[in-house]
Amino acid sequence: MLPGNNWGDESPWISQVATLLSNNAPSVTVLLNGGEISFEDAFSSVNAGRLVVVIAGSGRTADILADALRGQATDERAKKLAKSGKLQYIDLIDIEKGVENLGEIIKGLLSN
Template sequence: MTGPDNRASVKDMAELPKVIARLGLTPNVPVLSLVGGAAGLTEDIMPVVTDLLAQVVVPLLERLGAVVVYGGTDAGVMRAMGTTRRAASAGFPLLGVAPEGKVAPSAIAGTAAPLEPNHTHFLTVPGRVWGDESPWLFAVASAIAGRAAALTLVLNGGDVTVIDVEHSLARSIPVLVVAGTGRTADLITVNSPDARARVIAESPITYVVDARDHASARERLSALLRTAGRTGA
């Protein structure tokens, strides 16, 4: 079902194409799924993240007419994306995807997470805890991208970010990890002490760039978002 302010809810993944159409989002365009730190993104890392978004990510997304799919709550990398997009007067869509038990009016009083105020569209999906939205995030990305490219960008992050990345790879959506943004993003290396992080790093569609090397980040991001889609069903 759809509601005011470009918001909708969905219960069945088979309904996604219809719900996306009712939201007014155009399919077969590049899609960037942004995952990473929320409350755990610290003040010392935030300038690194916002600088990369402002100098590299947001201008490229605007040129490509891409869609961003993200958690959509007002924290961490999601807040950084929203404020950076607004500051740049960019027009690309920001689609939030979150579990209804965390953001919907039916959430337990006082526990509903505030939405990132710069989102243009919002989709609630089944779930009661953070991480329940992870498979939906990439189902949505695949449905919008269609024949175009889909890519997951990892900035900082915690345990849910690992789940997100695993779902991205399961759908054959490439992952671009930004080292130097802390926590999960810095843990994903082939020599990581964490077994799940090593598996992610060893995937042939996982790429790593340095947060402060904007030229290399721009080149890799551009190449991945311009590649014809090969996302899984």
């Protein structure tokens, strides 16, 4: 249903749909674990001006981005995303205290 033939071609479209659905209300992208395509998803959200909440400790791309936010970047894409000012991370251990905690944390981030 979307243009493109490759896995990941949908990334900008997902971001555009999220922007339309938000109807100018604040919105976030939550990145949990993730692979190579998750970098594209994060860039699409950042380019749309959307905050990306990275769940640190969930593995792979999320941990690479959390490390970049901590100043321990090993990946150029992660460095660029971290410099955008549109990434925040939440430690998985904080979420494990209760899923409602994640909602409260995100509400706090959106109100800033």
